[in-house]
Amino acid sequence: MLIDIGEVKDIHPRRKTMRLATLLDPSFTRGRLITAGMSADEAAAKGERFTAAAKALVDMGRAPDETAVAVFVPGRIEVFGKHTDYCGGRSLLCTVERGMCFVAVPRTDATIRFNALDLSDVTTMSLDPSLEPTKRHWSNYPMTVARRVARNFATARAGADIAMTSDLPAASGMSSSSAMVVGCFMLLSEINGLDATPEYQQNIHSKEELAAYLGCIENGQTFGGLTGDRGVGTFGGSQDHTAIVCCKPGQLSEYSFCPVKHERDITLPSDMRFIIADSGVVAEKTRDALEKYNAVSDRARQIVTRWNEESGERVTCLRDVIGSPPDEGRLNAAQQMFANDDSLLSRLDQFLTESEKLIPAAVKTIQFGDFALLRQIANESQDRAERQLLNQVPQTIALQRKLLDAGAWAASAFGAGFGGSVWGLFDERSLPGAREALSGMDLIVSRLGCPATVLTD
16 A cells, blocks of 8 residues: 555544565555556666665664554656745656655654765664754755754654665755655654644645645744744745645646745657756855855745835735735836846846746646647746846856757756756657667656655565
8 A cells, every 4th residue: 555645634544654575665655656656667766776775774783573664755846946946936856767866764862863875874863853964964854854843843842763775866955854744754654643743634634735844844944833933044936846735646746936826747658758968066054055045045035025125015925025916006017116226126127037937838738749849938937047047157058069969859957056967858759860869868767757756565
């Protein structure tokens, strides 16, 4: 039996657990992931990773007959929606078949021992509301989750021994950091029965609200009655978490944000594949790109702050400045207000175009199979990222052109920017030629993936 994390409205009669020994058999997790919507070859590869994680826990002293929790968390592609989520705009999203495989065995104390197999690194933390995460280190993410969970859920004091292995490239723009946040929360939620607590039931009523809360864990904001803290240091939204938790197998999903709202799903032709090409420039939001990333979101906040000061309103996001659909009077007033500030006017224009023009147009072109027009839409999104967001580097700019030259129907950089990856959309017939044209590059060819999933027997 496999239960999707999206089923958060139900209070499960038992936790989604099994014996650790079950996970030593890779065929078990392979079968569960195929049921979830993953292709057989990718599910087989993940089965081996789950087995490696289970063996690592045995090596750490946990017995095979002990209770275990297993979670798969995918990476995501932001097809369209560059820096729109925290502004209240739209995104067109999907998951990929690459991701993180977590296995945890509960403890009787509040200690968490986290074994990152791919890094050969074990770190120890605790479910403690006063925990101080280690900045500029991968453990910042699980530590931030542990602290926030301990602060928001008074009864959450059961730790775990955790082993994790991943085939999702780190800092590539495919949201490995948010995948870590989602995976750690899902483990601690299962182990501590968070969905049965009053704090959870009073604040989280749907999978969209769960995704929004997970975004607040990362950015530090308060969510309803669940008080915030410092987060991991980024001023982002919940786009990544929404894709990871809410997207459906084999479909592209359109969401709007602030609050998270599902708008529609569209099916991509079955012969279409995404090629994700890594630029080689690390898009690590906890390192040098942090200030640049936050500067992009800060321009959106500056627009909101100035609008409120001059209009007397109290809007909270950029979408509410202009309305959705845009109100002509409000839009004209905003454009006049920022006429002498090219930086803010450009940021406003990028948001308006990406969220209100390009994404609806892209959905229609995919529905009608007009992939030549989709190419034009993706090119405009890329161009505005280069000229208006100013978050592209020479490597991502050149890589987008290279994917088009290799036969992509459309291509665009995605994620926070300042490095990371570029997606290209190909049909299966063109894949051999594309691989040849892009030989020597670090490529991922992926079908659309499944959402984050807790496995059980």
